[in-house]
Amino acid sequence: MDQQMKILIVDDELVVRESLYHWFSREGYQTKTAKSGTNALEMLEQEFFDTLFVDMKMPKMSGFELLEIVKKRYPETAVVIITAYGSIDSAVKAMKIGASDYLLKPFKPDQLSLVMEKISQQIQLNSEYQYLKGQMDKICRFDNIIGESDPMKKIYSLIEEVAKTDAPVIILGETGTGKELIAKAIHVKSNRNNLPFVPLNCGAFPDSLLESELFGYNKGAFTGASHSRKGFFEVASGGTLFLDEIGEISQKMQVDLLRVLQEKKITRLGDTRQIDVDFRLLSATRQNLERKILAGQFRSDFFYRINIISIEIPPLRERKEDIPLLAYHFLEKYSRETAKNVDTLDHKALESLKSHGWPGNVRELENAIERAVVLSKARTLTPRDFVFLKPDASISSHDKTLSLKDMEKQYIDTILGDNQWNISRSADILGISRATLHRMIKRHNMKKT
Ligand SMILES: Nc1ncnc2c1ncn2[C@@H]1O[C@H](COP(=O)(O)OP(=O)(O)OP(=O)(O)O)[C@@H](O)[C@H]1O
Numbered sequence: 001m002d003q004q005m006k007i008l009i010v011d012d013e014l015v016v017r018e019s020l021y022h023w024f025s026r027e028g029y030q031t032k033t034a035k036s037g038t039n040a041l042e043m044l045e046q047e048f049f050d051t052l053f054v055d056m057k058m059p060k061m062s063g064f065e066l067l068e069i070v071k072k073r074y075p076e077t078a079v080v081i082i083t084a085y086g087s088i089d090s091a092v093k094a095m096k097i098g099a100s101d102y103l104l105k106p107f108k109p110d111q112l113s114l115v116m117e118k119i120s121q122q123i124q125l126n127s128e129y130q131y132l133k134g135q136m137d138k139i140c141r142f143d144n145i146i147g148e149s150d151p152m153k154k155i156y157s158l159i160e161e162v163a164k165t166d167a168p169v170i171i172l173g174e175t176g177t178g179k180e181l182i183a184k185a186i187h188v189k190s191n192r193n194n195l196p197f198v199p200l201n202c203g204a205f206p207d208s209l210l211e212s213e214l215f216g217y218n219k220g221a222f223t224g225a226s227h228s229r230k231g232f233f234e235v236a237s238g239g240t241l242f243l244d245e246i247g248e249i250s251q252k253m254q255v256d257l258l259r260v261l262q263e264k265k266i267t268r269l270g271d272t273r274q275i276d277v278d279f280r281l282l283s284a285t286r287q288n289l290e291r292k293i294l295a296g297q298f299r300s301d302f303f304y305r306i307n308i309i310s311i312e313i314p315p316l317r318e319r320k321e322d323i324p325l326l327a328y329h330f331l332e333k334y335s336r337e338t339a340k341n342v343d344t345l346d347h348k349a350l351e352s353l354k355s356h357g358w359p360g361n362v363r364e365l366e367n368a369i370e371r372a373v374v375l376s377k378a379r380t381l382t383p384r385d386f387v388f389l390k391p392d393a394s395i396s397s398h399d400k401t402l403s404l405k406d407m408e409k410q411y412i413d414t415i416l417g418d419n420q421w422n423i424s425r426s427a428d429i430l431g432i433s434r435a436t437l438h439r440m441i442k443r444h445n446m447k448k449t
């Protein structure tokens with residue numbers, strides 16, 4: 001508990017003022033007293049108090065009135081209402097207008113300790129939140145991209161750099177890492193930002209359809225073409241074309257696209273005239289294109305053309321320090337959207353979010369927070385609000401500190417456990433003989449539990 005906390009006791013009764021004063025001073029708090037609301041407000045003008053203990057019933061200015069003024073003028077100051085048994089209703093009302101807690105008269109010292117523990121926890125959470133928020137404001141050079149890990153900082157400077165040029169950029173990363181978000185940021189920072197950003201998911205179209213989407217067509221170009229239509233190359237002209245899932249396009253399309261990139265001209269389907277196009281190409285993929293090239297599934301000439309600059313977004317589990325910032329960002333977003341007053345995550349909740357493997361990356365984290373906010377009945381989210389996150393098996397395989405020996409042990413242990421230590425079945429699954437499995441059990445000193 002933070003004994004440097006400053007406490008102000010506001011009560012018209014001398015006995016209460018004195019007993020509280022003694023208790024707090026003995027516990028080491030810096031304590032002062034005021035005998036009326038007006039008196040308290042004068043003192044608040046002069047100095048900051050972390051917590052006020054305010055009697056509900058006072059002549060002239062009631063505890064209620066004082067509470068309202070304090071919450072408006074000094075929102076950082078916590079207020080605890082002191083009230084007599086039989087006026088619980090008004091205590092509840094006080095909580096609704098911002099009191100942090102209430103004490104029922106007559107109270108015992110351990111009740112005071114409990115209240116103080118709660119208050120100091122709240123203050124700590126609040127200051128952690130303010131710190132994170134300050135960090136967020138400082139680093140949000142890109143409206144909506146959150147993260148201050150080293151790899152994210154590198155990405156920010158890369159975005160600034162590439163935005164000044166027209167060079168094609170390929171954005172690499174697992175699902176949900178924010179590839180489209182980064183593509184948009186490049187467009188917004190570039191001098192093409194007054195013309196459209198046109199995203200197209202290449203994986204969503206069969207080849208023939210993708211061709212007509214990109215090149216456009218003239219009336220009668222094919223059955224069903226009842227009118228002429230501009231393709232995405234033309235729509236994006238002057239702006240940015242973002243081809244998502246570029247690893248999905250056929251080799252024929254790769255040849256066609258390469259030509260467009262070189263000549264900066266297109267011909268609509270069913271037409272012979274050439275049209276000048278001037279778009280900046282950004283692309284993204286979750287696949288390893290170099291591997292696809294080796295497998296003969298992707299053209300290297302096309303790859304080198306779109307891969308002038310590449311931006312690789314690491315998976316969330318490799319930049320865990322971004323998790324609290326992102327979590328708070330989404331917490332704010334969804335408590336605003338749902339008009340629910342859920343505004344903090346406790347330590348343990350943050351820890352459990354940090355230890356999750358996030359195979360779906362930022363998108364998965366966003367969904368998890370949204371779900372927790374929607375279902376939460378309290379202001380603070382705890383690990384219980386995230387029990388739906390399954391501990392994922394991928395974590396251990398991503399834990400780069402695990403030695404091969406430990407991994408072997410862990411894996412054998414899992415298989416044995418899953419099969420109730422049935423040696424034949426486990427050996428079968430592991431693809432080794434029973435004798436080998438016995439040897440390994442002995443070597444790793446494993447025992448049935
Ligand atoms: N750094 C970040 N800050 C804030 N929001 C983020 C961040 N990264 C991702 N998001 C959010 O996560 C969601 C997924 O991001 P996005 O669609 O850009 O991912 P993606 O890499 O394109 O995924 P996919 O490969 O599945 O298409 C979006 O709602 C996006 O706003």
Ligand SMILES: [Mg+2]
Binds near residue numbers: 179180
């Ligand atoms: Mg995407």
